[in-house]
Amino acid sequence: MVVRSVSDSDSPQSPLWPLADDDVKDALLSAFADGSWGKYQGPHIPQLEADLARYLDVPHAFCCASGTIAVEIALRALNLPEGAEVLLAAYDFAGNFRAIQAAGLRPALVDVAADRWRVDVEQLEAAIIPETKAILVSHLHGDLAEMPEVMEIARRHQLQVVEDACQAPGAKIGGRQAGTWGDVGTFSFGGSKLLTAGRGGAIFTARDDIYQRAKVYCERGNHAFPLSELQAAVLIPQLAKLELRNQRRAVAVAKFRDATRHSETWITPPPAEGSPAYYKVGWYLADPTTREAVCARLKENGVAIDAGFRGFARRPAAWCRKAGELVQARRAAEATITLHHPILLAEEAELTRAVETVRQIAGG
Ligand SMILES: Cc1ncc(COP(=O)(O)O)c(C=O)c1O
Incomplete structure (x- = not known):
């Protein structure tokens, strides 16, 4: 048996996290008792997706294997032309730069606002060129991107927006859930995150076409980047x-x-x-x-x-x-x-x- 120590992990972990919640333990035991822990299909993914959609007040939520792949799936679901440019802050999660490249698109870097971690909206607009087709915007380190302004710029220039709320599940901007301002939003359920299943992620959107394209991209005879039933089971009580x-x-x-x-x-x-x-x-x-x-x-x-x-x-x-x-x-x-x-x-x-x-x- 290989015993993994905390330092084997590739993301920061704390001995305090995850919390030893009784309702998570009950979910684990109940998934064991009914066998759903080992099944391809069961009740937990559909329930988590329905709970996420209700909580976020959007029609569609779709679970996947990580926040990193959620961002890539979201970008792919925008159906952008090969090589199109995506604006993102020059200070962001490393995987977001890579996700743009992996989706066959080209990153274009914009500065962040002074003393903050949000993209500078004035520079965002000034950075737009004819090749620019989308914006990837993240909420980082307890700061929140100025989504009303970002969406206004996007609408004016006919750009689509991926809103990365992997660090900010449940945050609100103007009374609206972070992640639901953009055309498509993302969550992470990684081992250090506020909602954790060790690994995992989700996309959510109000656009039927984005939801359909995301599902089609992931469908390879089965979901190619799935969250498991067991992971979904432990996330349901955490979301509540x-x-x-x-x-x-x-x-x-x-x-x-x-x-x-x-x-x-x-x-x-x-x-x-x-x-x-x-x-x-x-x-x-x-x-x-x-x-x-x-x-x-x-x-x-x-x-x-x-x-x-x-x-x-x-x-x-x-x-x-x-x-x-x-x-x-x-x-x-x-x-x-x-x-x-x-x-x-x-x-x-x-x-x-x-x-x-x-x-x-x-x-x-
Ligand atoms: C802003 C942001 N986006 C995406 C991710 C990726 O999430 P995951 O670790 O689930 O792949 C992270 C992870 O820290 C993040 O901070």
């Missing part, structure tokens, strides 16, 4: 608790933000409008050269804070078009640190200890 847990996480984030508000070394971004969801809570360090030491010190003191994404600003020009100097995205890649979410649901004493550790190290 998402709102409540997001509210608790938001209360805890306010405490961390309060602790860093007056810091001269940590830059606390303005809160996103609407109701963010917190998977990785981001800050900028005023001095990026201190990042490794700051993260190490926090970890020594039991607070799971890591560097953010590497971003794409340094990618070779042969792979993508760069709209401008991408100054803020370069800075984001060097200066971002992110707090992993499990502490946000911790017992009061543990949370207070972590907040005080951050206050001390940030000098807030």
